[in-house]
Amino acid sequence: MPGDDASIRAVVSAVADAADHALTLWAGGETRVRQWEKVPGHPVCEADLAVDALLRERLTAIDPAAGWLSEETADTIHRLSVPRVWVVDPIDGTRDYLRGRPGWAVSVALVDRGAVSLGILAAPARNELWVAQAGMGATRNGRALQAGPRTMLPGARVPADQLPKADRDLVVVDKPNSIALRMAMVAADEADLVATVRWGNEWDVAAAALICQEAGATVTDALGDPLLFNRPQPTAFGLLCAAPGIHGAAVDRLSPRARELLGQSVPNGG
Numbered sequence: 501m502p503g504d505d506a507s508i509r510a511v512v513s514a515v516a517d518a519a520d521h522a523l524t525l526w527a528g529g530e531t532r533v534r535q536w537e538k539v540p541g542h543p544v545c546e547a548d549l550a551v552d553a554l555l556r557e558r559l560t561a562i563d564p565a566a567g568w569l570s571e572e573t574a575d576t577i578h579r580l581s582v583p584r585v586w587v588v589d590p591i592d593g594t595r596d597y598l599r600g601r602p603g604w605a606v607s608v609a610l611v612d613r614g615a616v617s618l619g620i621l622a623a624p625a626r627n628e629l630w631v632a633q634a635g636m637g638a639t640r641n642g643r644a645l646q647a648g649p650r651t652m653l654p655g656a657r658v659p660a661d662q663l664p665k666a667d668r669d670l671v672v673v674d675k676p677n678s679i680a681l682r683m684a685m686v687a688a689d690e691a692d693l694v695a696t697v698r699w700g701n702e703w704d705v706a707a708a709a710l711i712c713q714e715a716g717a718t719v720t721d722a723l724g725d726p727l728l729f730n731r732p733q734p735t736a737f738g739l740l741c742a743a744p745g746i747h748g749a750a751v752d753r754l755s756p757r758a759r760e761l762l763g764q765s766v767p768n769g770g
Contacts, residue, residue, distance in 0.1 A: 507562060511608070512620055512631060514558035518551045519606040519622030522591055525550070526600075526625065547597065548572050551590035551606060559586050559608070566610065569734055571703045577732075585611045585730045589703040593678030602626045603676025609706035611729040619707035621680050630684050630711050638687055638714035647717035648689035651745035653753065656692035659685055667753075683708035683741045687715035693750055694741040697722050697758045702734040709741070718744045722758035724751035737762055 525547045552572040559566070563586075567579030570588040579585045586608065591597050593604030602625035610618040619638075621630040630645075632638035638645045650656060658667075659675040659682040673691055676682060683705065685691035706729050709719045720726060722738020724747075738758050742750045 508618065508633065510562050511559065511610070511618060512629070514555065514562065515606055515608045515620045515622050516624075516629060517558070518554045518590070519624045521554060522547050522551050522597070522604075522606060523624040526597060548590045548594060552588065555586075555588055555590060555606075555608065559588075563610070567730070569703060569730065571701065575734070579730060580732060583613050584617075587611050587616075587703050587706040587729060587734075589680070592680045592704060593676060596677035601677065603678055603681060605678045605681050607678075607680045607703065607707045609703075609710065609729070611706060614728045614730055616706050616710040616729060619710035621684055621707055621711065623678070623681060626681075630687075630708075632707075632711040632714040634710065634714070636714070638711045640684070640688060645687045645711070645715035646689060647687055647712065647715045648692055648743045649745060650692045650743045653693075653746045653749040656743075656746055656750075657690070658693050658695075659691050679704050679739070680708035683712050683719070683739075686717045686741050686743065687712045689743075692743045692746060695722070695739065695750060695754050697738045697754065697761050699735050699737055700739055702729050702731070702736070705736075705739060712741050716744060718742055718747035720747070720751070723755050724748075 549572055552570055567582045567585040569579050569585055572590050589607040591604055592607045596603035605621045605623040608620045609616045617634045619632045630640050654669040656670050657673045658670045660672050663670055682694045712719050719741045721736045722740055727736055740750055
């Protein structure tokens with residue numbers, strides 16, 4: 501895809517239109533869509549599939565040569581043979597979407613040779629549009645983002661329902677169901693840390709990872725290693741997204757747990 505402004509605007513418009521379509525189906529929380537579980541504990545609904553189809557049509561028209569990796573589309577090896585790949589989660593935070601809560605977003609990233617070059621989150625129920633280009637900074641609704649200056653891990657703000665006993669020196673803040681939106685809170689200095697110690701999928705984090713990095717946050721897996729995208733198995737073990745001044749301390753706290761769990765865990769592939 502050419503990196504010109506017109507192409508970027510076309511992608512942003514496509515994502516915003518798809519999110520608006522999801523919003524009309526959501527209808528202010530009175531969702532009318534059919535829903536089911538792909539596997540136990542993993543809900544999906546008609547809106548996921550409708551948004552996925554709309555995005556694939558629009559984004560493929562913008563960059564026909566790019567591959568496709570989406571939560572709601574069967575994966576193929578074709579994406580491994582092309583330099584650019586769209587990485588898409590049509591509705592990240594489906595549980596909030598189905599419960600009539602606003603903590604969901606449409607997440608779209610363009611990955612170029614393993615690195616995210618463009619990341620967009622559209623959260624219309626929150627009236628938020630997040631955009632980042634590699635090397636060009638990140639914005640929310642057109643305003644530049646900057647991760648926070650925190651340097652001490654105790655007291656760090658974490659979007660969570662509750663914290664394990666070992667982490668009760670941290671501070672709970674509001675938690676949207678969408679992990680992409682939780683990460684974006686770090687980019688906007690509304691949180692200091694988002695961490696997981698489980699296998700996760702590229703489409704959950706690709707767009708938000710660039711938004712956070714362009715805002716100055718540090719994003720790695722749970723062991724502190726860089727995230728790579730469009731991998732043959734498109735998963736990574738855990739996530740650590742943090743204000744730069746506490747990332748090292750967060751790795752020191754999280755990585756021993758991650759290594760213990762890694763010995764017992766395999767990628768979910770889902």
